[in-house]
Amino acid sequence: KQEVTQIPAALSVPEGENLVLNCSFTDSAIYNLQWFRQDPGKGLTSLLLIQSSQREQTSGRLNASLDKSSGRSTLYIAASQPGDSATYLCAVYNYGGSQGNLIFGKGTKLSVKP
Amino acid sequence: GAGVSQSPSNKVTEKGKDVELRCDPISGHTALYWYRQSLGQGLEFLIYFQGNSAPDKSGLPSDRFSAERTGGSVSTLTIQRTQQEDSAVYLCASSPGGGRNYGYTFGSGTRLTVV
Numbered sequence: 465k466q467e468v469t470q471i472p473a474a475l476s477v478p479e480g481e482n483l484v485l486n487c488s489f490t491d492s493a494i495y496n497l498q499w500f501r502q503d504p505g506k507g508l509t510s511l512l513l514i515q516s517s518q519r520e521q522t523s524g525r526l527n528a529s530l531d532k533s534s535g536r537s538t539l540y541i542a543a544s545q546p547g548d549s550a551t552y553l554c555a556v557y558n559y560g561g562s563q564g565n566l567i568f569g570k571g572t573k574l575s576v577k578p
Numbered sequence: 579g580a581g582v583s584q585s586p587s588n589k590v591t592e593k594g595k596d597v598e599l600r601c602d603p604i605s606g607h608t609a610l611y612w613y614r615q616s617l618g619q620g621l622e623f624l625i626y627f628q629g630n631s632a633p634d635k636s637g638l639p640s641d642r643f644s645a646e647r648t649g650g651s652v653s654t655l656t657i658q659r660t661q662q663e664d665s666a667v668y669l670c671a672s673s674p675g676g677g678r679n680y681g682y683t684f685g686s687g688t689r690l691t692v693v
Contacts, residue, residue: 498681506686507584507669513681553621557681566611566671566682570620 466491466558470569477544478577485539485572487554492532499528499539500553502571508553512539544576580604582685584670590691591660599655599688603672611682612645612655616666624668627653660692 467490477483487497496515500508512521512528514537520529527540537554551571558567583602591597603610612624623637627647638644642661647653657664667689671682 496679496681500684505667505689507667508671508684510681510683515679555682566623568613568621 466494466556466567468554468556468567468569470552470554470572472572473570474573474575476575476577479544479546481544481576482540482542483544483574485541485552485574487537487539487569489535489537489556489567491558492535493559494532495557495559497528497530497537498555498557499526499537500555502551502553504550511552541574544574546576546578549574549576582670582672582683584668584685584688586688587686588689588691590693593662593692594659596656596658597660597690599657599668599690601653601655601670601672601685603651603653603670604674604683605651607672607674607683608650609673609675609682610647610653611671612653613669613671614666615669615687621669624655657690660690662692665690665692 469488471486494516498513499511501511502508512523514521514528514530516532525542530537551573553571555566555568585600608629610627613621614624615621625645626634642658645655667687669684669687671684673682674680
Protein backbone atom coordinates (compact mmCIF):
# COMPACT_ATOMS: atom_id res chain seq x y z
CA LYS A 465 0.00 0.00 0.00
CA GLN A 466 1.39 3.37 -1.03
CA GLU A 467 2.11 5.80 1.79
CA VAL A 468 3.10 9.42 1.32
CA THR A 469 4.86 11.34 4.08
CA GLN A 470 5.62 15.04 4.24
CA ILE A 471 8.23 16.54 6.51
CA PRO A 472 8.11 18.90 8.29
CA ALA A 473 4.43 19.15 9.23
CA ALA A 474 4.87 22.88 9.81
CA LEU A 475 7.54 25.41 8.96
CA SER A 476 7.95 29.08 9.83
CA VAL A 477 10.54 31.21 8.05
CA PRO A 478 11.29 34.92 7.69
CA GLU A 479 10.52 36.60 4.40
CA GLY A 480 13.24 36.25 1.78
CA GLU A 481 14.54 32.86 2.84
CA ASN A 482 14.91 29.96 0.45
CA LEU A 483 13.27 26.79 1.74
CA VAL A 484 12.74 23.12 0.94
CA LEU A 485 9.69 21.00 1.59
CA ASN A 486 10.07 17.23 1.55
CA CYS A 487 7.81 14.44 0.33
CA SER A 488 8.57 10.73 0.47
CA PHE A 489 6.62 7.74 -0.84
CA THR A 490 7.00 4.04 -0.18
CA ASP A 491 6.15 2.56 -3.60
CA SER A 492 8.16 3.78 -6.58
CA ALA A 493 5.57 2.45 -9.08
CA ILE A 494 4.12 5.85 -9.84
CA TYR A 495 3.15 7.64 -13.02
CA ASN A 496 3.69 11.12 -11.65
CA LEU A 497 3.89 13.31 -8.57
CA GLN A 498 2.00 16.55 -8.14
CA TRP A 499 2.53 19.43 -5.70
CA PHE A 500 -0.50 21.44 -4.59
CA ARG A 501 -1.07 24.54 -2.52
CA GLN A 502 -4.07 24.93 -0.22
CA ASP A 503 -5.04 28.22 1.37
CA PRO A 504 -7.15 28.11 4.56
CA GLY A 505 -10.76 27.18 3.79
CA LYS A 506 -10.03 26.78 0.10
CA GLY A 507 -9.57 24.02 -2.43
CA LEU A 508 -6.28 22.83 -3.90
CA THR A 509 -4.29 24.71 -6.51
CA SER A 510 -1.92 22.67 -8.65
CA LEU A 511 1.65 24.01 -8.60
CA LEU A 512 3.82 21.51 -10.44
CA LEU A 513 3.40 18.09 -12.02
CA ILE A 514 6.45 15.84 -12.49
CA GLN A 515 6.13 12.75 -14.66
CA SER A 516 7.98 9.63 -13.49
CA SER A 517 10.46 9.98 -16.35
CA GLN A 518 11.35 13.55 -15.34
CA ARG A 519 13.78 14.74 -12.69
CA GLU A 520 12.44 18.22 -12.04
CA GLN A 521 9.97 20.91 -13.01
CA THR A 522 10.19 24.66 -12.51
CA SER A 523 7.61 27.40 -12.35
CA GLY A 524 8.73 30.87 -11.33
CA ARG A 525 10.24 30.71 -7.85
CA LEU A 526 9.23 27.07 -7.44
CA ASN A 527 11.33 24.06 -8.35
CA ALA A 528 10.23 20.49 -7.72
CA SER A 529 12.53 17.50 -8.03
CA LEU A 530 11.75 13.81 -8.18
CA ASP A 531 13.96 10.83 -7.35
CA LYS A 532 11.64 7.93 -8.05
CA SER A 533 14.09 5.20 -7.14
CA SER A 534 14.58 6.57 -3.63
CA GLY A 535 10.94 7.59 -3.26
CA ARG A 536 11.58 11.27 -2.67
CA SER A 537 10.51 14.65 -3.97
CA THR A 538 11.40 18.14 -2.84
CA LEU A 539 9.71 21.46 -3.44
CA TYR A 540 12.16 24.35 -3.38
CA ILE A 541 10.76 27.85 -2.88
CA ALA A 542 13.16 30.69 -3.59
CA ALA A 543 12.99 34.10 -1.94
CA SER A 544 9.89 33.29 0.09
CA GLN A 545 7.14 35.88 0.48
CA PRO A 546 4.30 36.24 3.00
CA GLY A 547 1.90 35.35 0.17
CA ASP A 548 3.51 31.91 0.01
CA SER A 549 1.97 31.10 3.40
CA ALA A 550 -0.28 28.09 2.85
CA THR A 551 -0.34 24.33 3.24
CA TYR A 552 1.63 22.46 0.59
CA LEU A 553 0.51 18.95 -0.36
CA CYS A 554 2.19 16.36 -2.51
CA ALA A 555 0.32 13.53 -4.19
CA VAL A 556 1.49 10.52 -6.18
CA TYR A 557 -0.42 8.91 -9.01
CA ASN A 558 -0.08 5.18 -8.51
CA TYR A 559 -0.18 2.37 -11.03
CA GLY A 560 -3.16 1.01 -9.16
CA GLY A 561 -4.48 0.11 -5.74
CA SER A 562 -7.58 0.15 -3.66
CA GLN A 563 -7.61 3.91 -3.03
CA GLY A 564 -8.00 4.93 -6.60
CA ASN A 565 -4.78 6.18 -8.06
CA LEU A 566 -4.00 9.51 -6.32
CA ILE A 567 -2.47 9.27 -2.85
CA PHE A 568 -1.85 12.42 -0.76
CA GLY A 569 0.51 13.32 2.03
CA LYS A 570 -0.84 15.24 5.03
CA GLY A 571 0.89 18.44 3.96
CA THR A 572 3.39 20.98 5.26
CA LYS A 573 1.93 24.17 6.70
CA LEU A 574 4.21 27.04 5.72
CA SER A 575 4.21 30.43 7.40
CA VAL A 576 6.37 33.19 5.92
CA LYS A 577 6.71 36.13 8.31
CA PRO A 578 7.27 39.67 7.06
CA GLY B 579 -16.32 25.68 -17.92
CA ALA B 580 -12.78 26.79 -17.32
CA GLY B 581 -12.38 24.90 -14.05
CA VAL B 582 -13.98 22.38 -11.75
CA SER B 583 -17.12 23.84 -10.24
CA GLN B 584 -18.63 22.65 -6.97
CA SER B 585 -21.92 23.63 -5.44
CA PRO B 586 -22.98 24.71 -2.96
CA SER B 587 -19.82 26.28 -1.58
CA ASN B 588 -21.23 26.05 1.93
CA LYS B 589 -23.97 23.88 3.35
CA VAL B 590 -25.34 23.79 6.88
CA THR B 591 -27.74 20.97 7.60
CA GLU B 592 -29.42 19.42 10.57
CA LYS B 593 -28.35 16.04 11.82
CA GLY B 594 -30.37 13.30 10.17
CA LYS B 595 -31.12 15.20 6.96
CA ASP B 596 -29.91 14.13 3.52
CA VAL B 597 -27.60 16.35 1.47
CA GLU B 598 -26.47 16.41 -2.15
CA LEU B 599 -23.18 17.90 -3.26
CA ARG B 600 -22.56 18.65 -6.90
CA CYS B 601 -19.41 18.63 -9.01
CA ASP B 602 -19.11 19.91 -12.58
CA PRO B 603 -15.77 18.72 -13.95
CA ILE B 604 -13.83 20.33 -16.74
CA SER B 605 -15.48 19.46 -20.04
CA GLY B 606 -13.96 16.35 -21.60
CA HIS B 607 -12.24 15.13 -18.44
CA THR B 608 -12.86 11.41 -18.08
CA ALA B 609 -11.61 10.94 -14.52
CA LEU B 610 -13.36 12.38 -11.48
CA TYR B 611 -12.52 12.02 -7.79
CA TRP B 612 -14.26 12.92 -4.55
CA TYR B 613 -12.19 13.55 -1.44
CA ARG B 614 -13.07 14.59 2.08
CA GLN B 615 -10.95 16.81 4.29
CA SER B 616 -11.88 17.02 7.94
CA LEU B 617 -10.58 19.89 10.07
CA GLY B 618 -6.83 19.60 10.47
CA GLN B 619 -6.68 16.30 8.60
CA GLY B 620 -5.33 15.14 5.27
CA LEU B 621 -7.37 14.33 2.21
CA GLU B 622 -9.44 11.17 2.51
CA PHE B 623 -10.27 9.40 -0.74
CA LEU B 624 -13.98 8.68 -1.21
CA ILE B 625 -14.75 7.56 -4.76
CA TYR B 626 -13.21 7.56 -8.25
CA PHE B 627 -14.94 7.56 -11.63
CA GLN B 628 -13.04 6.81 -14.83
CA GLY B 629 -14.96 7.00 -18.09
CA ASN B 630 -17.60 4.30 -18.36
CA SER B 631 -15.85 1.91 -15.98
CA ALA B 632 -17.41 0.87 -12.71
CA PRO B 633 -16.46 3.43 -10.05
CA ASP B 634 -13.96 2.64 -7.32
CA LYS B 635 -16.09 3.06 -4.19
CA SER B 636 -13.55 1.65 -1.77
CA GLY B 637 -13.15 4.93 0.11
CA LEU B 638 -16.80 5.55 0.99
CA PRO B 639 -16.93 5.46 4.82
CA SER B 640 -20.42 3.96 5.17
CA ASP B 641 -23.50 3.00 3.20
CA ARG B 642 -24.93 6.43 3.97
CA PHE B 643 -22.58 7.76 1.30
CA SER B 644 -23.21 7.29 -2.41
CA ALA B 645 -22.19 9.01 -5.62
CA GLU B 646 -23.16 8.94 -9.23
CA ARG B 647 -21.87 10.45 -12.39
CA THR B 648 -24.39 11.10 -15.13
CA GLY B 649 -23.38 11.00 -18.78
CA GLY B 650 -19.72 10.93 -17.85
CA SER B 651 -19.89 14.53 -16.71
CA VAL B 652 -21.64 15.96 -13.64
CA SER B 653 -21.27 14.04 -10.40
CA THR B 654 -23.42 14.14 -7.28
CA LEU B 655 -22.28 12.95 -3.86
CA THR B 656 -25.20 12.12 -1.59
CA ILE B 657 -24.98 11.72 2.16
CA GLN B 658 -28.05 10.27 3.83
CA ARG B 659 -29.00 10.74 7.46
CA THR B 660 -26.08 13.11 8.07
CA GLN B 661 -24.08 12.87 11.28
CA GLN B 662 -21.90 15.49 12.96
CA GLU B 663 -18.77 13.55 12.01
CA ASP B 664 -19.70 14.13 8.35
CA SER B 665 -18.79 17.80 8.80
CA ALA B 666 -15.84 18.45 6.48
CA VAL B 667 -14.82 20.05 3.22
CA TYR B 668 -15.73 17.84 0.27
CA LEU B 669 -13.42 18.29 -2.69
CA CYS B 670 -13.90 17.17 -6.27
CA ALA B 671 -11.16 16.82 -8.86
CA SER B 672 -11.09 15.91 -12.54
CA SER B 673 -8.48 14.97 -15.09
CA PRO B 674 -8.27 14.09 -18.77
CA GLY B 675 -7.39 10.46 -19.41
CA GLY B 676 -7.10 9.49 -15.78
CA GLY B 677 -4.39 11.88 -14.70
CA ARG B 678 -1.38 9.97 -15.94
CA ASN B 679 -0.16 12.77 -18.13
CA TYR B 680 -1.99 15.87 -16.98
CA GLY B 681 -2.46 15.67 -13.25
CA TYR B 682 -5.65 16.70 -11.50
CA THR B 683 -7.56 19.97 -11.20
CA PHE B 684 -9.51 20.52 -8.00
CA GLY B 685 -12.62 22.51 -7.32
CA SER B 686 -12.94 24.94 -4.41
CA GLY B 687 -14.88 22.45 -2.35
CA THR B 688 -18.15 22.33 -0.44
CA ARG B 689 -17.90 23.02 3.28
CA LEU B 690 -20.51 20.86 4.99
CA THR B 691 -21.51 21.60 8.57
CA VAL B 692 -23.89 19.24 10.34
CA VAL B 693 -25.53 20.78 13.41
